[in-house]
Amino acid sequence: MDISFTTSPRLEQLRQEVRSWLDAELPREYEGFQWDFDEDPEPWAFYRQFWKKLGAKRWLEPQWPYEFGGAEMSPDEARVIQEELDRRRAGGIAGIGMMVGPAILRLGTDEQKAALLPGMAAGEIMWAEGYTEPDSGSDLASLRTRATQDGEEWVINGQKTFCTAGHHCNWIIIAARTDPDYAKRHRGISYFLSPMDVSGIELRPMDNLAGGRQNFVFLSDLRVPADRMIGALNEGWQQVWFAMGGAPIPRFRRDDPGPVEVYEPLPTGQAWVLDQLVEYCKRTSRGGRPLADDPVIRHQLAELAIGVEVEKMMRLEGACEYGAHLHQAISKEFQPVFAQTCMEILGPLGQLQEGEWAPLAGEIDRIYRRSFGNHAGGTSQVKRMVVATRVLGLPR
Amino acid sequence: MPIDLTLDEHQQLLQRSAYDLFRRHCTPEAIRDVEADGTGYQPEVWQAMAGLGWLGITFPEPYGGGGGSFLDLYPIYEEMGRFAVTSPHLDTVAVAGDVILRAGGEEHREVVLPAISAGLCVISLATLEADGAFGPPSVTLPAERRGSAYVLRGTKLLVAYAPAADRFLVTVRTGDGAGGNGRPGGAPGGFEDGISLLLVDAHLPGISCTPMRNIAGLPLYAVTFEDVTVPTDALIGPPGGGWAAFSSAVTKAAVLQTATIVGAGRRVLEMTNQYAKDRQQFGSPIGRYQAVQYLVTDILIDLHRADLLARQAAFRIDAGMSFERQAAIAAAFGKRAAAHLHRQAHEVHAGVAFMVEHDLTLYSRRSKYWENNLGDARYFEDLLVGTLGI
Numbered sequence: 005m006d007i008s009f010t011t012s013p014r015l016e017q018l019r020q021e022v023r024s025w026l027d028a029e030l031p032r033e034y035e036g037f038q039w040d041f042d043e044d045p046e047p048w049a050f051y052r053q054f055w056k057k058l059g060a061k062r063w064l065e066p067q068w069p070y071e072f073g074g075a076e077m078s079p080d081e082a083r084v085i086q087e088e089l090d091r092r093r094a095g096g097i098a099g100i101g102m103m104v105g106p107a108i109l110r111l112g113t114d115e116q117k118a119a120l121l122p123g124m125a126a127g128e129i130m131w132a133e134g135y136t137e138p139d140s141g142s143d144l145a146s147l148r149t150r151a152t153q154d155g156e157e158w159v160i161n162g163q164k165t166f167c168t169a170g171h172h173c174n175w176i177i178i179a180a181r182t183d184p185d186y187a188k189r190h191r192g193i194s195y196f197l198s199p200m201d202v203s204g205i206e207l208r209p210m211d212n213l214a215g216g217r218q219n220f221v222f223l224s225d226l227r228v229p230a231d232r233m234i235g236a237l238n239e240g241w242q243q244v245w246f247a248m249g250g251a252p253i254p255r256f257r258r259d260d261p262g263p264v265e266v267y268e269p270l271p272t273g274q275a276w277v278l279d280q281l282v283e284y285c286k287r288t289s290r291g292g293r294p295l296a297d298d299p300v301i302r303h304q305l306a307e308l309a310i311g312v313e314v315e316k317m318m319r320l321e322g323a324c325e326y327g328a329h330l331h332q333a334i335s336k337e338f339q340p341v342f343a344q345t346c347m348e349i350l351g352p353l354g355q356l357q358e359g360e361w362a363p364l365a366g367e368i369d370r371i372y373r374r375s376f377g378n379h380a381g382g383t384s385q386v387k388r389m390v391v392a393t394r395v396l397g398l399p400r
Numbered sequence: 401m402p403i404d405l406t407l408d409e410h411q412q413l414l415q416r417s418a419y420d421l422f423r424r425h426c427t428p429e430a431i432r433d434v435e436a437d438g439t440g441y442q443p444e445v446w447q448a449m450a451g452l453g454w455l456g457i458t459f460p461e462p463y464g465g466g467g468g469s470f471l472d473l474y475p476i477y478e479e480m481g482r483f484a485v486t487s488p489h490l491d492t493v494a495v496a497g498d499v500i501l502r503a504g505g506e507e508h509r510e511v512v513l514p515a516i517s518a519g520l521c522v523i524s525l526a527t528l529e530a531d532g533a534f535g536p537p538s539v540t541l542p543a544e545r546r547g548s549a550y551v552l553r554g555t556k557l558l559v560a561y562a563p564a565a566d567r568f569l570v571t572v573r574t575g576d577g578a579g580g581n582g583r584p585g586g587a588p589g590g591f592e593d594g595i596s597l598l599l600v601d602a603h604l605p606g607i608s609c610t611p612m613r614n615i616a617g618l619p620l621y622a623v624t625f626e627d628v629t630v631p632t633d634a635l636i637g638p639p640g641g642g643w644a645a646f647s648s649a650v651t652k653a654a655v656l657q658t659a660t661i662v663g664a665g666r667r668v669l670e671m672t673n674q675y676a677k678d679r680q681q682f683g684s685p686i687g688r689y690q691a692v693q694y695l696v697t698d699i700l701i702d703l704h705r706a707d708l709l710a711r712q713a714a715f716r717i718d719a720g721m722s723f724e725r726q727a728a729i730a731a732a733f734g735k736r737a738a739a740h741l742h743r744q745a746h747e748v749h750a751g752v753a754f755m756v757e758h759d760l761t762l763y764s765r766r767s768k769y770w771e772n773n774l775g776d777a778r779y780f781e782d783l784l785v786g787t788l789g790i
Contacts, residue, residue: 278788282788282789282790286789286790296790302782302785302790303778305785305788305790306732306782306784306785307781309729309784309788310729310732310733313709313712313726313729314705314708314709314733317708317709317712318708321708330700330701330704333697334701334704334705388690388693388694388697389690389693391697392687392690392693392694392696392697393693395700396669396673396696396697396700397677398673398676398677398685398687398688398692398693398696399677399684399685399687399688400688
């Protein structure tokens with residue numbers, strides 16, 4: 005177990021800088037926005053500008069090289085920025101850039117890096133997800149979208165689905181079968197990068213439970229130049245998928261050790277909710293008794309606090325010896341439990357979405373609905389299967 | 401100072417030595433023998449631990465200790481858990497030693513701590529009473545002041561290793577403080593106020609021990625004090641103000657109890673994982689079935705979380721940071737995890753571990769003691785919620 009959390013005057017200076025900047029740039033009413041669960045045009049308009057401002061500060065991809073719009077920061081510095089954004093519940097940039105970025109950094113050609121990374125770091129490129137298909141979710145290697153070569157271009161045909169916020173994005177990463185032999189499964193998949201505003205891509209909306217819009221994506225004779233393939237032909241699964249699946253960002257600069265001291269790690273977004281709930285329990289009485297004195301409520305608050313602490317510690321632990329899948333299984337399973345326990349503490353009024361009678365202004369309703377989106381990036385069952393077979397060596 | 405939950409070189413060496421010592425002496429057969437013969441622990445292992453410096457590892461050097469850190473104890477407790485070792489270490493060193501060090505007078509520290517360190521003094525905690533709960537409201541045993549002595553009358557329950565004890569650390573009501581006799585209604589200053597700590601010679605006349613047969617197979621006793629006269633210099637800490645030091649020591653020790661649970665969990669995971677690979681049903685190892693994979697991974701998930709939480713608490717104790725909240729979290733979660741992971745292990749083993757000769761039963765029975773010792777999950781959850789400001 006390798007966990008260390010330290011701070012230094014330099015890190016704290018950065019923290020203060022980010023904090024002051026957020027005080028100036030992020031009005032309270034825009035806290036709590038999540039691009040994957042929100043379609044209200046007003047916060048969307050605000051955040052499109054906000055992400056560009058963050059990019060201009062080089063804080064959107066702080067660990068990237070300067071030439072691509074980053075600041076070559078250390079993981080510790082990047083973590084400080086993220087903690088401050090979380091502290092203000094600032095929504096992260098839309099799309100799956102956090103997965104595509106590391107893939108381009110690792111596998112991209114010089115031309116691809118130069119063409120795409122600066123736009124990403126500037127908050128101008130947002131990536132849509134183009135690998136999930138109606139019949140290929142957890143079993144992604146069974147996907148059927150085809151790409152065939154036509155001179156210097158690839159022609160892609162097929163259907164993708166659950167493309168979250170795809171209509172807000174301007175680029176898409178597509179997984180397609182480039183070897184017609186389906187029996188090869190993993191060994192015949194390649195990945196392509198394409199702008200969205202071209203002919204051959206059509207979106208059809210599907211609304212999710214949490215208030216976001218996902219999309220069917222129909223690919224009809226979509227033409228992609230050959231140099232927009234990322235990774236090697238037919239090796240996309242081994243190369244791109246794993247580069248996207250949580251491989252750490254390469255380090256461009258070593259940490260400056262400097263004088264360090266212990267600091268209190270900042271909690272996750274769930275801790276913010278817990279704080280609100282604790283306040284609610286202090287000021288609310290039922291049947292003449294403060295909620296805070298109800299032993300059942302106290303037990304439930306303790307369960308929430310324990311779960312939140314585990315999330316905080318896992319984030320600090322980073323990649324643990326058992327791999328990211330263990331953490332993901334824990335987090336994914338905790339999300340619905342967290343939401344349901346919050347609901348139980350609120351009781352019947354927890355159903356309300358807005359208005360003067362809605363506790364916490366309806367926040368728990370939103371959390372509850374979002375908690376059913378915990379499959380994004382792989383279901384908890386798949387994570388459990390990976391832990392069972394790869395970590396514990398149980399038979400497949 | 402960086403927060404670093406990785407065991408340092410010295411602690412890794414400790415872990416290795418503990419593993420070697422317990423593997424040699426604390427085989428499942430030896431553990432079963434000890435359980436059967438009633439002493440409940442292995443004096444030769446106690447002496448070996450004294451020889452290795454583990455009984456005074458956290459005491460300052462002037463008191464015969466090793467001047468080590470709290471985290472030094474962590475690997476030792478983990479390995480005690482792995483081998484289901486029974487030992488008066490937690491009562492004697494982690495709780496009584498800490499209370500004496502922090503609240504005791506110089507005369508206590510100079511006499512008792514070196515004796516503990518040398519393996520010459522076993523101390524058992526005598527705190528639980530008839531209502532079966534851990535915590536200030538449940539401490540009622542009166543110690544009436546008569547001249548230069550206290551007279552104790554009453555019974556303490558679940559006192560571990562009582563016949564082997566040289567001293568008892570007893571929580572009593574001396575009539576001092578606003579909490580007075582500890583009865584509800586008479587405690588404007590809270591139930592904590594009025595609790596005193598007495599370090600009582602275990603061989604005083606009027607003390608009797610009755611064994612309490614229990615699922616863990618541990619030597620737990622009802623210790624009755626029948627007008628036992630204890631000199632007032634047995635008092636540790638201020639009269640009526642003993643709970644703070646006791647509670648602090650217990651909360652820290654509960655982190656070590658979670659380390660025990662983590663170590664035991666590692667062994668239980670090994671057993672369960674191996675069984676799931678070996679046992680064939682329906683023409684396949686049962687570990688291929690996802691219903692079984694969920695049960696086995698539950699154990700890993702439980703112990704990984706408990707380990708993270710307990711190491712964080714241990715680190716904060718060493719760093720001189722506030723630790724009550726994190727220790728309460730580690731204890732509350734550890735205790736619930738102990739119950740859960742053993743249940744899952746039994747689900748996988750099914751019939752074979754329903755037989756008493758199966759080693760899993762050593763752990764699942766012992767777990768019930770760990771879950772309840774020094775406060776149960778409910779106690780620590782309440783402590784935790786208190787730190788949230790309600």
